[in-house]
Amino acid sequence: MLSVLAARPGVRAAVIASYILLVEWARALGSTAPHAAAAALVLGGLALVLTGAGWPAGRLGLGRSHLGFRILGGLALAAVLLLPAAARASPAPILPAFLALPAVVVSIGEEIAFRGALYAALEDLGGAPVAIIGSTALWTAAHALSHPPEFLFAVAAAGLLLALWRWACKDLVGPIVGHVIADIAL
Amino acid sequence: MRRLALLASAAVIYLLAAWMVAPGFYDGFTPQQPYNWVCPPPQAGSNLAPNSGHQVIKVVGGISDANSAFTNPDIQVVLGFNFGVFDSAGKTQITVDIKPVSPCPKPTGITFATNTYNITADAPLVKKASLVMRFSDLIPAPSTVYYATSPDGPWTSIGALSQAQPFTIDTTIDKFGYYAAGYPSSAVSRTNPGSSQILPIAIAVLIIAVIVAGFPLAIIRRRRAPDAGDEDDSEP
Numbered sequence: 001m002l003s004v005l006a007a008r009p010g011v012r013a014a015v016i017a018s019y020i021l022l023v024e025w026a027r028a029l030g031s032t033a034p035h036a037a038a039a040a041l042v043l044g045g046l047a048l049v050l051t052g053a054g055w056p057a058g059r060l061g062l063g064r065s066h067l068g069f070r071i072l073g074g075l076a077l078a079a080v081l082l083l084p085a086a087a088r089a090s091p092a093p094i095l096p097a098f099l100a101l102p103a104v105v106v107s108i109g110e111e112i113a114f115r116g117a118l119y120a121a122l123e124d125l126g127g128a129p130v131a132i133i134g135s136t137a138l139w140t141a142a143h144a145l146s147h148p149p150e151f152l153f154a155v156a157a158a159g160l161l162l163a164l165w166r167w168a169c170k171d172l173v174g175p176i177v178g179h180v181i182a183d184i185a186l
Numbered sequence: 187m188r189r190l191a192l193l194a195s196a197a198v199i200y201l202l203a204a205w206m207v208a209p210g211f212y213d214g215f216t217p218q219q220p221y222n223w224v225c226p227p228p229q230a231g232s233n234l235a236p237n238s239g240h241q242v243i244k245v246v247g248g249i250s251d252a253n254s255a256f257t258n259p260d261i262q263v264v265l266g267f268n269f270g271v272f273d274s275a276g277k278t279q280i281t282v283d284i285k286p287v288s289p290c291p292k293p294t295g296i297t298f299a300t301n302t303y304n305i306t307a308d309a310p311l312v313k314k315a316s317l318v319m320r321f322s323d324l325i326p327a328p329s330t331v332y333y334a335t336s337p338d339g340p341w342t343s344i345g346a347l348s349q350a351q352p353f354t355i356d357t358t359i360d361k362f363g364y365y366a367a368g369y370p371s372s373a374v375s376r377t378n379p380g381s382s383q384i385l386p387i388a389i390a391v392l393i394i395a396v397i398v399a400g401f402p403l404a405i406i407r408r409r410r411a412p413d414a415g416d417e418d419d420s421e422p
Contacts, residue, residue: 080197080200080201081200081204083201083204084201084204084205150206153203153206154200154203154204154206156203157196157199157200157202157203157204158200158203158204160196160199160200161193161196161197161199161200164189164192164193164196165193167189168189168190168192168193
């Protein structure tokens with residue numbers, strides 16, 4: 001089974017994409033149960049982290065080289081992600097403390113899944129354009145059950161930005177940092 | 187240079203897209219979980235009693251700390267307090283309580299789309315605090331937040347901020363009392379409850395269809411132009 005996945009990029013990409021979609025939709029549906037939001041976020045995030053298993057860190061965009069620049073890039077991404085909310089005059093509600101950890105877990109899980117494993121699998125399949133477009137499209141689809149339709153364009157735009165960063169800088173640390181900060185802040 | 191230009195373009199597209207919707211869309215920390223009603227509407231099905239909230243806010247150096255109070259664990263009401271919003275003279279801490287009101291007030295000419303909550307504190311506000319009220323996706327969305335000093339009224343509309351997270355209504359308050367979100371009974375519903383359930387699924391199906399059709403096209407195009415994008419395939 002694993003040898004088939006390793007030898008056939010298309011099958012591998014399809015399996016990873018299906019798994020991610022299943023986890024994300026299950027997370028969205030599970031969070032509708034009474035008082036299950038935090039647990040669904042944590043379990044969903046951990047399940048997404050599993051997609052990174054078996055990949056070399058470099059293929060996922062992870063690494064220690066230029067770590068300072070990667071983190072700095074993540075801060076820049078967070079600034080862009082938060083700019084529309086920050087520009088509004090209205091005070092934003094403070095995220096309840098018990099949701100902070102789930103926010104961190106799900107952010108890391110989503111980045112490893114979408115811009116890490118899925119991106120790498122799609123890149124093997126069709127190169128960077130397929131990886132960028134495919135990971136963005138699946139990211140948007142994965143959020144379709146948890147977000148009203150009018151939000152999906154913004155979700156897609158965020159996914160495109162993070163995927164382009166992954167491609168342009170060959171880096172996943174920045175998207176992880178940016179995503180974590182944005183989720184905690186909002 | 188091309189990569190930088192593409193990144194910048196993506197950032198601009200994101201900023202425009204995100205500006206058109208409310209902040210807080212990222213990972214859906216306002217999930218469409220069932221609303222806990224004091225007086226559930228007929229379509230609500232099974233219902234749990236709504237929760238109360240209680241928060242003790244420290245006063246340090248005569249200034250109240252920044253903190254939030256919310257109904258726990260249903261998070262149907264969230265109050266946000268910045269530093270120094272309370273008149274904290276002579277206090278070392280301030281207690282805030284949020285309690286759902288029963289029986290449900292039913293003022294003439296107003297339809298409440300949320301429970302009514304009695305918000306109290308042992309110190310008055312000297313600056314505005316934020317109030318976020320979650321509402322159910324089973325009923326028409328409220329257009330404003332109402333305030334009263336008594337559950338019997340009179341109820342005053344204090345408005346709502348133009349942008350809010352999904353299924354929440356935001357406003358600012360400068361005093362404590364009774365709060366509920368709703369709309370004038372004469373107003374026409376601005377949401378179709380059913381559409382919020384069906385449209386996301388329809389859009390997801392459409393996106394998957396685009397993926398299924400788009401990948402072969404992208405691969406074929408890449409094979410026809412093998413040199414294009416080679417620089418993008420290398421790993422660091």
